[in-house]
Amino acid sequence: MSLSFDPDRxxxxxxxxxxxxxLPANGVMPMHRPSDxxxxxxxxxxxxxxxxxxxxxAKSTLAASGWATCPPRDRTRxxxxxxxxxxxEAVTLARLEAFCSTRPVGQLxxxxxxxxxxxxxxxxEFADKQGSDLVPTxxxxxxxxxxxxxxxxxxxTPWNVPLSMAAWKxxxxxxxxxxxxxxxxxxxxxxxxxxxxxxxxAGLPAxxxxxxxxxxxxxxxxxxxxxxxxxxxxxxxxGAGSAIMQNxxxxxxxxxxxxxxxxxxxxxxxxxxLDLSANAIATSILSNAGxxxxxxxxxxxxxxxxxxxxxxxIARMKAVKAGPTWDETSSYSPIISQRQRxxxxxxxxxxxxxxxxxxxxxxxMDHAGHFYAPTLLSGVSQSSPAVQEEIFGPVLTVQTFRxxxxxxxxxxxxxxxxxAGLFTRDLSRALRLTQRLQAGTIWVNRYSRSRDHILPxxxxxxxxxxxxxxxxxxxANRKTxxxxxxx
Ligand code: NAD
Numbered sequence: 001m002s003l004s005f006d007p008d009r010x011x012x013x014x015x016x017x018x019x020x021x022x023l024p025a026n027g028v029m030p031m032h033r034p035s036d037x038x039x040x041x042x043x044x045x046x047x048x049x050x051x052x053x054x055x056x057x058a059k060s061t062l063a064a065s066g067w068a069t070c071p072p073r074d075r076t077r078x079x080x081x082x083x084x085x086x087x088x089e090a091v092t093l094a095r096l097e098a099f100c101s102t103r104p105v106g107q108l109x110x111x112x113x114x115x116x117x118x119x120x121x122x123x124x125e126f127a128d129k130q131g132s133d134l135v136p137t138x139x140x141x142x143x144x145x146x147x148x149x150x151x152x153x154x155x156x157t158p159w160n161v162p163l164s165m166a167a168w169k170x171x172x173x174x175x176x177x178x179x180x181x182x183x184x185x186x187x188x189x190x191x192x193x194x195x196x197x198x199x200x201x202a203g204l205p206a207x208x209x210x211x212x213x214x215x216x217x218x219x220x221x222x223x224x225x226x227x228x229x230x231x232x233x234x235x236x237x238x239g240a241g242s243a244i245m246q247n248x249x250x251x252x253x254x255x256x257x258x259x260x261x262x263x264x265x266x267x268x269x270x271x272x273x274l275d276l277s278a279n280a281i282a283t284s285i286l287s288n289a290g291x292x293x294x295x296x297x298x299x300x301x302x303x304x305x306x307x308x309x310x311x312x313x314i315a316r317m318k319a320v321k322a323g324p325t326w327d328e329t330s331s332y333s334p335i336i337s338q339r340q341r342x343x344x345x346x347x348x349x350x351x352x353x354x355x356x357x358x359x360x361x362x363x364x365m366d367h368a369g370h371f372y373a374p375t376l377l378s379g380v381s382q383s384s385p386a387v388q389e390e391i392f393g394p395v396l397t398v399q400t401f402r403x404x405x406x407x408x409x410x411x412x413x414x415x416x417x418x419x420a421g422l423f424t425r426d427l428s429r430a431l432r433l434t435q436r437l438q439a440g441t442i443w444v445n446r447y448s449r450s451r452d453h454i455l456p457x458x459x460x461x462x463x464x465x466x467x468x469x470x471x472x473x474x475x476a477n478r479k480t481x482x483x484x485x486x487x
Contacts, residue, residue, distance in 0.1 A: 013193040020206025034334040035324035035369040045214040051222035054210040058179035061207030068177040072128035079124035082202035083117040097191040098325040102333040116167035122453040123171035144483040149177030150230035154223040159185035176477035225251035235259040257466035262418030265411035266296040272423035278312035280447040289333040290394040294419040303400040317374035334369040344393035351386035417460030421447040
């Protein structure tokens with residue numbers, strides 16, 4: 001069956017999803033399809049009262065359903081049924097995801113959707129395997145560390161991989177016994193709405209997942225400042241993360257997990273498998289047109305092999321097949337908006353004005369949608385905007401080094417520390433440098449996530465606080481209570 005579809009004939013979920021029902025609302029924010037720049041709808045903005053309603057439904061559903069206190073295997077079973085349904089409805093999900101995002105429909109079934117279902121299964125299995133602890137306190141007393149869910153968790157997600165980001169938040173929060181109020185990005189809400197609808201069809205109590213639509217300053221702020229939301233889980237830019245921290249400080253302190261921006265380096269040593277390195281680096285910066293938090297956007301390559309690696313990457317950059325996300329044969333993504341494409345171009349042009357040499361790309365593509373040509377900038381200084389700013393587009397900078405220390409110095413970024421890539425055949429060097437690189441994830445001789453969801457993800461420095469995925473994400477959705485009993 002072809003996955004390609006006509007975007008003008010797609011049936012879209014409409015409205016907020018609260019208590020298992022769609023609540024239609026008038027749209028106020030114009031929405032554009034990045035693939036053809038067409039305005040097609042307007043996104044509602046939930047005011048504080050609507051967020052109140054969602055939180056109140058989440059609280060009462062938690063109490064009435066016994067979700068937090070049921071035998072934990074019951075949670076595991078229903079989450080597995082939800083994952084089954086996600087797989088069964090993969091085509092509908094893929095089309096809803098591709099319709100208004102930058103994700104080509106042909107990459108979704110085996111990619112984002114399969115991975116999201118697997119991640120929900122992964123967290124489902126924690127529900128009955130991770131519990132409270134008895135701890136040594138001496139013969140006259142009994143010490144316990146009891147673990148409990150928070151209650152209602154507030155989640156906020158970005159537009160770049162909407163479905164995966166929702167699964168990252170919902171899987172651990174629900175497995176851990178919480179209810180969730182989630183706000184997807186105002187640019188890409190549909191797959192998240194359908195994901196929530198599927199949870200109810202799978203038997204999850206209606207009202208455990210509530211989706212409110214809206215922007216950051218109104219709806220997002222109402223979530224982060226809500227007194228009955230006990231914990232915040234956010235993925236997005238460092239700027240928005242900072243605004244959220246301020247709002248939480250003003251409205252009442254609560255725990256938060258922040259997954260934020262990045263500017264990740266890729267270090268290639270002359271002893272590396274150069275074909276493998278160039279391929280991994282090109283794939284990383286071309287995937288989703290560089291609109292990925294972990295995009296490896298700074299190539300730092302040993303001088304003696306730079307020419308060879310750069311030539312291989314340019315060949316890959318020139319071979320991309322841009323096309324609308326609803327065409328199954330498209331493999332190169334558009335940029336999410338006209339504004340974001342203009343920002344990318346501004347950063348490229350200002351870097352060129354400051355001395356960078358553009359080896360390929362450096363301009364918008366001739367296309368109906370917001371496409372930007374894969375771009376490679378060499379001759380950049382450490383202060384170049386292209387090296388310093390998170391561009392969130394298909395722009396790779398190249399810097400060269402002669403000594404290991406020089407490579408480490410170039411790789412260090414004053415603000416970000418999300419991920420880093422290291423390509424070398426020298427095991428001692430690999431182990432040495434993984435200790436020195438300042439990043440929350442380090443990939444050696446690869447540059448991509450695997451399906452080992454046990455590995456947590458999260459940033460050093462201003463790339464974030466706390467982790468998604470892994471055991472850490474489950475534990476971050478439980479609070480602990482110390483109990484000491486005199487015997
Ligand atoms: P963004 O920060 O503009 O928006 C993210 C979400 O936050 C959206 O839902 C938005 O409406 C909401 N928001 C914005 N301001 C808010 C506020 N003051 N209060 C509450 N909510 C607010 O980010 P984006 O443009 O959607 O996504 C791109 C960014 O996300 C990049 O910086 C990227 O690196 C980051 N990201 C990080 C990870 C990670 O795991 N570290 C993963 C994906 C994306």
